[in-house]
Amino acid sequence: MASGAASTHQSGAKRSLPDWLDHQQRVHPRAIELGLDRVREVWRRLGAPAPAPIVVTVGGTNGKGSTVAFLEAMLGESGKRVGAYTSPHLLRYNERVRVAGVDAGDAALIDAFERIEAARLADPVAPVALTYFEYGTLAALWIFAHERLDVALLEVGLGGRLDAVNLVDADVAIVTTVDLDHQDWLGNDRDAIGREKAGIFRVGRPAIVGESDPPSALLEYATRLGADLRRAGRDYVFDDAAPDWHWRADATELVLPRPLLAAPCQTGNAAAAIAALHALRDRLDWNPAAIAQGVRTAKIGARLQRFAGAPELVVDVAHNPQAARMLAAWLRSEPSSGRTIAVFGALGDKDIDGIVHALAPCIDAWYLAGLERDSPRGLSAQALRERIGARIAPEAIASVGEDITQALALAFAQAMPGDRVVAFGSFMVAAPALEFAATRAC
Incomplete structure (x- = not known):
């Protein structure tokens, strides 16, 4: 069903959240369709609302959700009002959109979907076919734009360059890791995948690379673009000594507690999150105590x-x-x-x-x-x-x-x-x- 009333079934009954999610899976003929033209047009019709004064986009093969969780906890501990968009969800769709640590309610999501549907169908001759993920991304952007946030955290769904999240010009972009995954969409080697993921970087803006040995194509793309590249092991360093660990960049050094998150890679994810906050220190309060508490308390389900x-x-x-x-x-x-x-x-x-x-x-x-x-x-x-x-x-x-x-x-x-x-x-x-x-x- 790619046309019809925005907020009702044929019977006139208002759609529930499950109804909306079912509808979204039938609008576009493909479950995944990378590209920004369709989603950008609907966003434009919605007024292209800015989700927050500061946006951090997080991409990469693994570690995206954990890095968002660290940022959310660190910023929350410093008193910032934070929105976080992540995917996929585990138990409830509402988990994908959080404001100040609270999952979006059904009513907020339904309202956003109704507005998106009206914008999608604004030209009845050529309705815009959105994917399930694109509906969700637009809903998150709409909700965040009306929540008076200090910071919006946006997790890339697949790749980067052509992912719907890349609609927004991030103030800081993070690529956590690059490895083989989604090869049908992103390419068959780390260089090809790295180029796609580097597409979230912007000219002159901090681009955090969370691994010390990223693909050369990612580095070449960032350099050619003119991004402010900040790379683990070169521009910021961290050690993994127990019981505490250290993070350093320029003249700044932090002594940090062990993360609650257990995997060996989590200090690296926390370090990349800290690098993003360090890059924003002139616009956000640099709060070492809040950073340490965020490292200690950040949680995310189903990660060990x-x-x-x-x-x-x-x-x-x-x-x-x-x-x-x-x-x-x-x-x-x-x-x-x-x-x-x-x-x-x-x-x-x-x-x-x-x-x-x-x-x-x-x-x-x-x-x-x-x-x-x-x-x-x-x-x-x-x-x-x-x-x-x-x-x-x-x-x-x-x-x-x-x-x-x-x-x-x-x-x-x-x-x-x-x-x-x-x-x-x-x-x-x-x-x-x-x-x-x-x-x-x-």
Whole structure:
């Protein structure tokens, strides 16, 4: 349905939030369609509202959500009113848009969607076909523009250059890491992917690069553009010594607590967030105490999220080889007294071989689950078994379940005291795993 009244069904009933989300998935013929022309036109019809006086855009292969969480916590501790747009969500769509740490309500999202639909259909001869992600991005920008924010934090969805978030000229842009993922859209090597992600940089504005060895094409793009490049290991440095760690740039040095977020990469994500605030220090109060407290308290779901019990459950969204390597490093650093049991599901366009290669030495038994009910891109459990068969011994596959909940139930039924269960592979794995953990705690 690509036309019709903006806020009603054919019957005249006002759409609920689930109705709107269902409608959005049917407006554009493709789930993903990169490009800014369509979304920019609708944004223009809405008046091109600026989301906040200061905008920080965060892109990269992994670490985007965690970096936004660090920024949100640090700025919140310093008394700033912050809006954060992230994706995908875990349990509720509302999680994607937060103002002052609170998820947007249904009414605010519905109001935004109604306005976007009216703008989309303003030319009845040529209605603009938006994707699901583009609706959400425009809704976040609209809501933020009417919330009197100090800072808006925008997480890139896919790539950077042609992502809907790139509508907005960021005051500071961060690229956390660059690795292989979404190759069908971004290219088959780090240079190609790095060029796409560098598209969020702007002339003369700070461009934070969160890894010390980024692709040369990313650096070349930033230099040719004339961005104010600030690179980990060169323009700012950090060490990972326990119990505290240090961040330094120019004459500034901070001594910081360990992040609550557990993965080995989280100090790097926090360091990139601090580099962004350091770049903005003339426009925002430089508040070391608030930065330290933000490092200490920042939270985000399903990033090595641990649930105590016998066995322990660990939930992580690792869905590409780089994230799998980070998960494997943590598993090695935190050995369990028993077995490590994987509950794994994946989308068919992911580098499953690379994920399994990184984690196979750390996993004693695999419980596979299908995601075909959750996404057209989701693999069935049997298809997943066929994909990973060359990487692990057949006897290591303990069971194949219809979905994540069933696979978790089977894993827990057969686990012994001292074992731990690790659920990973997709946000579509993490969401039911979190629901399973909540049920188990009751």
